[in-house]
Amino acid sequence: MGLELAPYTYSVEKGKIREFSAAIGDPNPIYYDEEAARKEGYEGIPIPLTYLQVIDLWGGYSFEQKCQMLNLNPVKILHGEQGYQFLKTIYAGDKLTVSGKVADVKVKQGSSGGMNLVTLEFEYRNQFNELVARSRNVTIERH
Amino acid sequence: MWKYYEDLNVGDHFPKISKDPISRVQLVKYAGASGDFNPLHTVEEVGEKAGTGIIAHGMLVMGMAAQGVTSWIPRKYVNSLQIRFRKMTFPGERIHVTGKVLEKKENNQIVSEVVAMNDEGEVKVSGTFEAILPSKIVQ
Numbered sequence: 133m134g135l136e137l138a139p140y141t142y143s144v145e146k147g148k149i150r151e152f153s154a155a156i157g158d159p160n161p162i163y164y165d166e167e168a169a170r171k172e173g174y175e176g177i178p179i180p181l182t183y184l185q186v187i188d189l190w191g192g193y194s195f196e197q198k199c200q201m202l203n204l205n206p207v208k209i210l211h212g213e214q215g216y217q218f219l220k221t222i223y224a225g226d227k228l229t230v231s232g233k234v235a236d237v238k239v240k241q242g243s244s245g246g247m248n249l250v251t252l253e254f255e256y257r258n259q260f261n262e263l264v265a266r267s268r269n270v271t272i273e274r275h
Numbered sequence: 276m277w278k279y280y281e282d283l284n285v286g287d288h289f290p291k292i293s294k295d296p297i298s299r300v301q302l303v304k305y306a307g308a309s310g311d312f313n314p315l316h317t318v319e320e321v322g323e324k325a326g327t328g329i330i331a332h333g334m335l336v337m338g339m340a341a342q343g344v345t346s347w348i349p350r351k352y353v354n355s356l357q358i359r360f361r362k363m364t365f366p367g368e369r370i371h372v373t374g375k376v377l378e379k380k381e382n383n384q385i386v387s388e389v390v391a392m393n394d395e396g397e398v399k400v401s402g403t404f405e406a407i408l409p410s411k412i413v414q
Contacts, residue, residue, distance in 0.1 A: 156335060162350060221350075
């Protein structure tokens with residue numbers, strides 16, 4: 133607990149926003165077409181609400197690295213909770229620097245046996261060093 | 276789409292969006308797009324070893340919930356989304372996303388529920404989102 137993860141920096145790319153939205157099957161034109169986005173009052177192509185996962189996994193630690201770092205058994209883990217808070221709209225072209233930490237570790241007894249609950253918190257700053265988003269996730273590791 | 280604070284009331288339901296069934300190809304696409312290469316989502320043998328078979332990425336289902344949210348409220352007004360993953364989702368399942376307004380706060384903020392479920396109504400993810408909407412009332 134309290135372990136800080138080494139920060140990482142990654143750019144938001146419009147091609148990746150398109151690929152991500154297409155994988156989900158979200159047809160919202162603001163994610164595909166800059167002109168459509170501007171018409172709706174955006175300064176560029178905004179990121180979808182769950183896009184920061186791309187920044188974390190492509191820019192930060194891979195699934196295997198995360199398991200290793202947190203000493204988690206990859207076949208025993210489940211994603212329990214995920215939260216995003218946005219302070220400012222993030223656009224294609226922004227460069228985000230992410231700092232994260234282990235905020236909480238709990239051991240719990242559930243109906244199907246014991247489990248560890250690991251909570252990670254991240255802060256995202258843009259190229260102007262403005263805090264633009266926060267995220268929080270809980271990983272469940274079954275014993 | 277709702278663009279003004281006054282147009283929403285507590286208890287209002289947002290229109291349901293229904294997705295196509297999740298395919299194996301979609302899981303491969305989502306793995307590449309997101310960077311989540313946990314083999315449980317794409318490799319048959321790993322799914323079998325885990326005792327579940329291949330399961331969909333929880334974040335894909337959350338992404339579908341987010342699609343619902345930003346089909347109801349403009350993306351730029353949404354300032355938080357938090358969910359809990361309730362049940363595993365399997366290829367072949369079809370996700371439906373519903374939502375309703377839970378609370379109207381000061382400063383034009385609304386708090387709403389969002390739920391993603393399958394055809395049988397089994398809840399896969401559920402949670403809340405917040406948005407600050409412009410007011411029609413000129414201050």
